[in-house]
Amino acid sequence: MSDNAKTNKNDAVDEADKAKLNDRRMFLKLGGAGIAALALGSANQVTAFTNPSSTSRQQQTTINLGSGDIGIMNFAYLLEQLEADFYTRVVANNFYAGSTPEERQILTDLRDHEIIHREFFKAALGANGIPQIPMFNFSLVDFNSRDSVLTNSQNLEDTGVSAYNGAGQAIVSPDILAIAGKIVSVEGRHAAAIRDLRIPRNGFFAPHPDDFALDPLSVLAIARPFIPTNVTINASGLPRIIVV
Amino acid sequence: METIFDKVNSALVQNLSEHPEAFHDSRYLNSSAAASQQIGNSDLFTPTNGRTPLGQPLPPQIVAALNLGLTTEYLETEFYATGLNTPGLIPNDLRQVFVRILLNEVGHRETLLTVLGFNSIPKPFLDFTARGAVPDVFSNFQSFLNLGRTFEDQGVRFVKGQAPNVMSDDFVLTTALRFHSAEARHASELRRIAGLKGWITLNQRGNIPAIFQGVYDGEENVVQGGINLVTLTGLPATTVSEAFDEPLTADQVLRNLQPFVRFRRGRGNIFGNDSNDSGETESNKK
Numbered sequence: 001m002s003d004n005a006k007t008n009k010n011d012a013v014d015e016a017d018k019a020k021l022n023d024r025r026m027f028l029k030l031g032g033a034g035i036a037a038l039a040l041g042s043a044n045q046v047t048a049f050t051n052p053s054s055t056s057r058q059q060q061t062t063i064n065l066g067s068g069d070i071g072i073m074n075f076a077y078l079l080e081q082l083e084a085d086f087y088t089r090v091v092a093n094n095f096y097a098g099s100t101p102e103e104r105q106i107l108t109d110l111r112d113h114e115i116i117h118r119e120f121f122k123a124a125l126g127a128n129g130i131p132q133i134p135m136f137n138f139s140l141v142d143f144n145s146r147d148s149v150l151t152n153s154q155n156l157e158d159t160g161v162s163a164y165n166g167a168g169q170a171i172v173s174p175d176i177l178a179i180a181g182k183i184v185s186v187e188g189r190h191a192a193a194i195r196d197l198r199i200p201r202n203g204f205f206a207p208h209p210d211d212f213a214l215d216p217l218s219v220l221a222i223a224r225p226f227i228p229t230n231v232t233i234n235a236s237g238l239p240r241i242i243v244v
Numbered sequence: 245m246e247t248i249f250d251k252v253n254s255a256l257v258q259n260l261s262e263h264p265e266a267f268h269d270s271r272y273l274n275s276s277a278a279a280s281q282q283i284g285n286s287d288l289f290t291p292t293n294g295r296t297p298l299g300q301p302l303p304p305q306i307v308a309a310l311n312l313g314l315t316t317e318y319l320e321t322e323f324y325a326t327g328l329n330t331p332g333l334i335p336n337d338l339r340q341v342f343v344r345i346l347l348n349e350v351g352h353r354e355t356l357l358t359v360l361g362f363n364s365i366p367k368p369f370l371d372f373t374a375r376g377a378v379p380d381v382f383s384n385f386q387s388f389l390n391l392g393r394t395f396e397d398q399g400v401r402f403v404k405g406q407a408p409n410v411m412s413d414d415f416v417l418t419t420a421l422r423f424h425s426a427e428a429r430h431a432s433e434l435r436r437i438a439g440l441k442g443w444i445t446l447n448q449r450g451n452i453p454a455i456f457q458g459v460y461d462g463e464e465n466v467v468q469g470g471i472n473l474v475t476l477t478g479l480p481a482t483t484v485s486e487a488f489d490e491p492l493t494a495d496q497v498l499r500n501l502q503p504f505v506r507f508r509r510g511r512g513n514i515f516g517n518d519s520n521d522s523g524e525t526e527s528n529k530k
Contacts, residue, residue, distance in 0.1 A: 109441065112479055113487040119477050124469050165421040174408040179469055181404040182488040184421065186443060188428030193442040196433060201337055203344030206429035209351025210422040244295075244415050 060230055063130045067237030069176050072167050074130045075216050075238060076180065077121035079163055082226055083156050084118045085136045087111035090153075093143040103146075106193055110153070113190070117183055124179075136226045150198050155222075157191035160184070162212035163219040170216070170239035213243050295414050306416055307363045309406040310356055312494055313420070316402060317353035318367045319504060320395055324349060326372070327392075330382045338437065345392075345430050352423050359416065366508060374503035377453045389438050390452045396431035397444060398459045398492065398500055400424060405491035428489070443486040458500045462490045 065074040087110045090096075095104050122129055142148040164184035171177045192205040214222075216238045227233060296302050302310075324346035327333055334342055357364050372381045372391070380387045403424035410416045432442030440450050446464040449457050466474045466484040473484045492500075 106442075109443070109483070109486065112483045113443070116473055116477055116479060116484055116487040120468055120471060120473060123471050123476055161425045165418065165425060168407070168411075168421045169414040169418050171411075174411060175469070177408055177411055178404070178491065181407045181421070181424065182468065182490065184425055185400045185404065185428035185489040186487055188425035189432035189442045192429035192432035193436060196436065201437075202340050203347075205341075205433045206344060206348055206426050209348040209355075209426055210419070211425040211429070213418055213422050244418055 060232055062232045062234050063133075064234040064236075065130060065238055066128065068239070069171055069173050070125070070128045071235075071238045072171055072180075072216070073121060073125055073176065074128070075167065075220070075235070076163065076183075077118065077125060077129060078133075078233070079160055079219070079223065080114055080118040080121055081133055082136050082223060083160060084111065084114035085133075086138065086141075086152065086156060086226075087114055089138060089143060090149055096144050096146045096149055098146060103197060106197070107149075107153075110157075110190055110194075113186060133228065133231060135228060137228050138226065140225060150194055154191065154194045154198060157187055157194055158212055159214075159219060159222050160187040161191055162214040163216065165211060165213035166215050166219065166241070166243045168213075169243070170241045215241050215243050294412055296416075302359075302363065302416075303412060306410050306413060307360065308494070309409045309420075310360050310416070311363070311365045312497060313403065313406070313423075314353065314356040314360065314364055315368060315501065315505060315507075316395070316399055316497070317349055317356060319370060319501070320349040320399070321346065321353050322367075322370055323372055323392065323395065326382060327388050333382060333385055333388060335385065341433060341437065342392075345396075345434075348426050348430065352426075355419060355423075359419075368508060369506040371504055371506070374453075374455070377455050377503060386438070386451070389434060390450065393431055393434035393438055393440070394449075394452055394456055394459050396427055396434055398497065399427040400431055400489055401459070401463075401492040402494075402497045403427065404489060405493055405497070407491075441486070444489065445482050446485050455503065456500070458496060459492075462492070465490050 063078075065071045065078070087107060090107050091111050095107060099107075118132075122132065138152075141152050161184060164180050164187065168177060168180060171180060188211065195205045196202075198204070217235060217240070220233060220235055224233075296306075301307075324342055328339065328342055328346060373379050374381075378387050378391055381391055382388060403420055407417065407420060407424070410420055435450075436442050438450065444460065444463045447457075447460045447462065449460040464481070464485050465488070466472060466481050468488055473479075473487075474481050477484065
């Protein structure tokens with residue numbers, strides 16, 4: 001890794017000062033890959049994340065998701081990046097006070113699953129993929145609080161379910177629809193497990209026969225608070241659909 | 245030589261539609277994909293894969309997929325209803341879980357019956373002991389629990405396999421996807437109650453008889469879209485296999501259902517009376 005990239009990493013830590021990143025190895029993987037991807041985009045984008053004097057007035061970076069099935073895949077890639085980053089921080093924080101062995105196992109599995117989803121989309125999209133966002137904004141999450149971690153986890157998993165379910169009808173390629181189907185049910189399994197941790201052995205894990213489904217723009221509105229303030233998501237090319 | 249499976253399959257397909265080839269006819273998919281692309285280039289709201297116009301019959305491959313889905317919902321609703329009505333079977337602190345699942349399955353069944361209308365097949369004959377493989381299904385909670393999560397895991401894989409077959413109709417596809425992730429939630433909950441992870445590791449079937457291995461075969465896949473995700477991520481195959489659920493074909497599902505289900509034979513019996521049935525089905529007949 002270059003000196004420049006190391007600088008990037010340290011700045012990114014400062015900018016996300018709420019996160020306690022104890023898992024050095026995982027962090028290096030996350031931060032290094034993300035910044036490398038950004039560096040491929042343009043020199044200006046690198047400057048936006050590296051210049052120490054610009055932390056308060058960062059240069060805006062726009063990420064265009066694209067259109068068609070590529071746009072849907074980039075939309076999914078963005079959500080998987082968000083989920084993977086969230087659980088990476090949960091695990092790196094050594095979970096929260098009073099976490100049980102089962103909770104730690106579940107949250108570790110979720111981190112790994114979301115990293116696998118993220119890396120799949122990154123590889124599958126190749127040159128069509130959006131860059132990896134190095135640090136999402138989790139300023140509203142208290143990583144030391146069980147309630148905060150699990151509530152946000154449930155929100156992310158339910159949103160993931162609603163995103164894939166809603167985007168399905170916009171997907172043109174049967175192959176891509178099939179892949180999305182392979183992922184969404186795992187998100188549903190996650191969502192049920194987290195919901196059951198919050199309200200055990202109740203009907204809460206699967207509240208309705210028709211599970212959540214939302215159009216992509218509504219999903220992005222839910223995700224927006226987690227997107228860094230200096231990153232703008234351009235979703236104008238995404239299919240505008242009415243979820244029926 | 246015609247096997248039992250062939251009989252089951254042919255009986256179902258005869259009942260399903262005038263087009264028994266529909267399950268495997270890729271022409272429907274290709275034409276719908278081409279049509280949707282044409283629409284997608286010109287329509288403000290893009291892309292709509294389409295929707296069966298009011299008054300028009302559902303395409304045969306959709307009828308076939310929905311009727312097989314209806315079969316699994318018949319199975320699941322009666323399974324949970326019977327369990328909940330067997331005194332002492334389900335521990336009191338778990339009853340809410342099973343009530344929730346039953347309500348969801350009833351919702352799925354009723355939606356399928358509404359969408360299919362006169363094309364719906366009647367409830368088949370059901371045997372939850374799987375011809376004796378699970379003799380204590382309603383007297384041993386662990387047997388009941390593990391059979392339930394097996395039904396749910398299979399339900400997830402079944403709908404996943406049919407999604408590309410119903411993608412020509414937005415409403416049917418989205419409804420199927422919403423049912424699909426609800427089934428995944430059920431599976432996760434029941435698996436965890438049974439002491440398993442909520443997600444399927446490799447092709448491990450857990451504590452159920454070997455005849456149900458078909459429900460889990462193929463789940464060990466770690467290659468998606470031609471990308472080996474163990475190689476890509478460096479994470480173990482156990483973890484990678486958990487991160488993706490795999491589809492089952494209609495034939496695989498029918499094979500797995502064979503010990504539980506005996507379909508009614510012949511079109512003449514579809515809407516006729518049959519003595520060997522519960523009252524529930526009377527209201528389902530159109």
